[in-house]
Amino acid sequence: xxxxxxRMKQPKRFLDIVTEIRNMTHKQNIRPGEWLPxxxxxxxxxxxxxxxxxxxxxxxELLGLIETRQGEGTFLSDFRDHTLVEVLxxxxxxxxxxxxxxxxxxxxxELAALGDVCSNNALTGLPVWKGLRAxxxxxxxxxxxxxxxxxxIVSGNRLSLKIWLLLCQYSGQPFTGNxxxxxxxxxxxxxxAIAAGRQKEAEVSYxxxxxxxxxxxxxxxx
Numbered sequence: 001x002x003x004x005x006x007r008m009k010q011p012k013r014f015l016d017i018v019t020e021i022r023n024m025t026h027k028q029n030i031r032p033g034e035w036l037p038x039x040x041x042x043x044x045x046x047x048x049x050x051x052x053x054x055x056x057x058x059x060x061e062l063l064g065l066i067e068t069r070q071g072e073g074t075f076l077s078d079f080r081d082h083t084l085v086e087v088l089x090x091x092x093x094x095x096x097x098x099x100x101x102x103x104x105x106x107x108x109x110e111l112a113a114l115g116d117v118c119s120n121n122a123l124t125g126l127p128v129w130k131g132l133r134a135x136x137x138x139x140x141x142x143x144x145x146x147x148x149x150x151x152x153i154v155s156g157n158r159l160s161l162k163i164w165l166l167l168c169q170y171s172g173q174p175f176t177g178n179x180x181x182x183x184x185x186x187x188x189x190x191x192x193a194i195a196a197g198r199q200k201e202a203e204v205s206y207x208x209x210x211x212x213x214x215x216x217x218x219x220x221x222x
Contacts, residue, residue, distance in 0.1 A: 025076055106167040106168065112160065117155055129194055144177060144178065152164050
């Protein structure tokens, strides 16, 4: 990304931060049941804002990897029985077909989340969709990953979210970068369909966006 001819440092993405927090627990030998560093310490160490750290921790808690106890702090959960990472590492990414299978499986989870949201009036009316729409209409920077991650989180399926996060890591982080001009109109149509609960229209827009970023250049042109 450039601004006034100066190369700007890309902001850290959600998955990058989650990975760094995980690496920190290994490096500092933090064991299940032990405290994690505070939000302030994590923000200083990872050089990101506290709101970004808070968002990452919220998703880690949804996945069951950490636990927040009122008045006590945040603890690392006992996730030694979570073998999904090892299973994926063993059986995927062995050839090109495996990569394609990962991409298709990830899309299945994304479309399932979209269907769950569109079929629930309480979910289609959430402020998050208006917030995303406002960013797009104001031509503010919006990370691709934010759109999809909110969809998965709002759908409420924790297992699907967990699998999706792992599949993203194994498929080359497909949502890197910010939404560009070509994508903006597609996403506005997608958000309008979600708000109206029109699942078929939402799916058409989502697949169109998916094919655009998966099949073309994935860089941030904003």
